[in-house]
Amino acid sequence: MTTTTATAETDRRTVSGSTPGAARGPRRPGRIRRIGLPYLLLLPALVLELLVHLVPMVIGILMSFKALTRFSIRDWGAAPWSGWDNYKISVDINAPAGEALLHSFWVTCGFTVLSVGLCWLLGTTAAIFLQDTFRGRGLLRTLFLVPYALPVYTAVITWAFMFQHDNGLVNHVLHDQLGLTDKPSFWLIGDNSFIALLTVSVWKGWPFAFLVVMAGLQNIPKELYEAAALDGAGMWQQIRRITLPSLRPVNQVLVLVLFLWTFNDFNTPYVLFGKAAPEAADLISIHVYQTTFATWNFGTGSAMSVLLLLFLLVVTGLYLLLTSRRRKTADV
Secondary structure, three states, X not given: OHHHHHXXXXXXXXXXXXXXXXXXXOOHHHHXXXXXXXXXXXXXXXXXXXXXXXXXXXXXXXXXXXXXXXXXXXXXXHOOEOOOHHHXXXXXXXXXXXXXXXXXXXXXXXXXXXXXXXHHHHHHHHHHHOOOOOOOHHHHHHHHOHHHHOOHHHHHXXXXXXXXXXXXXXXXXXXXXXXXXXXXXXXXXXXXXXXXXXXXXXXXXXXXXXXXXXXXXXXXXXXXXXXXXXXXXXXXXXXXXXXXXXXXXXXXXXXXXXXXXXXOOOHHHHHHHOOOOOHHHOOHHHHHHHHHHHOOOHHHHHHHHHXXXXXXXHHHHHHHHXXXXXXXXXXX
């Protein structure tokens, strides 16, 4: 009788899940410990990111509200507050500082549109061309990626020598060899400086677009092209109807990254022209540098940097909003 009662009690506990020693879920402290481990591993990188990016950004914003000159930069924390004066000077297009900043802004916009467009066009064309298997394809892929693999300073310095007026390779080919110009051109001063800057930017930027698009093409099934060919679609129709629509998510990210890199590019004009860029190639990054360190007007330069940051944030937000809406519309 006692054995029967004990067996019934054991069955009841087994059914109700209260059997002593039965398998239970993981303890809460262990689960928290496992969840918190990835964040703990990311903590050093997060701290370094804050130190490298966020802290200087906050300091730059504070400096934009101060009257900082060469006389007060040593103890910038004790410099007098100027309020919105630095921003008013930067956006006043009737004043010399605002007019120069507006000119630099439009030059940067035109340069960015042309550079990003040409980089995307050349990269996409080369990636599509190298999709087919042929002899020497691996060699061409390697050669196309050389400008992207070279250090920026090495590449730009090489182009600076090539653009020299008297003994540069560009004038030697265009004037001496091909006879396309009446006389050797000045590429690093005057209006031609914009063409020189655009050439260098596209040369070192399009391999990145080529690499990204080439990776995106690997995700397009070959069966789509085979079916389109059986239906009588030509090469241009396949590119228009299959390739470009399939690459839309890749191109959205690619264009945004190229835009941010090009609009903020400082190394290329600085190495190519030096501290004083020509008026035709006065990008906003080099203009802010000249305002800050050439005239020692750190408050106004900081205000220009903050305005540039706000502009990029607004453009990036609008771009992401429009692309997300377009993607949702296409999915529907």
